[in-house]
Amino acid sequence: MTRTKKMGMMTRGGRAAVIGALGLASVTLAAAPAFAKGSVDITAPHTAHAGKTFTVTAHGDDDAASYLRICLEGRSGRQAWHRVTCGAVVDTGTEARATAHVKAAHRGVLEYRAVVYGLTSPNDRHPVRERTSGPATVHVR
Secondary structure (H helix, E strand, O other): OHHHHHHHHHHHHHHHHHHHHHHHHHHHHHHOOOOOOEEEEEEOOOEEOOOOEEEEEEEEEEOOOOEEEEEEEEEEOOOOOEEEEEOOOEEOOOOEEEEEEEEOOOOEEEEEEEEEEEEOOOOOOOOEEEEEOOOEEEEEO
């Protein structure tokens, strides 16, 4: 009988621990922040001719910031990314857009990517990078 009582107490203690752990887990999950939703896309031709102009466009959105701005960045080879152009600042409900008309000066491979920045106001001096697209490669012949 003594053994049964000990097991009963251990069982009650185990149940209390499980209930406490489940309660803590539910409070933790309820307090966790929700993930922001958004996307960014870039469009560029696969090939271009040297000396000719081609168009690179980007559009994106994100619901994490009050205002958005999208910028196009480019690089040649494995150099650092450089800003090509930026679109206008828009409200979160609107899709941010940017278009660049690029003249290919010489042959080689050019890469472009789009970056969506979140701003707290239309004149925010410290934008936060929210999303970055994968690179779009243009082969210049």
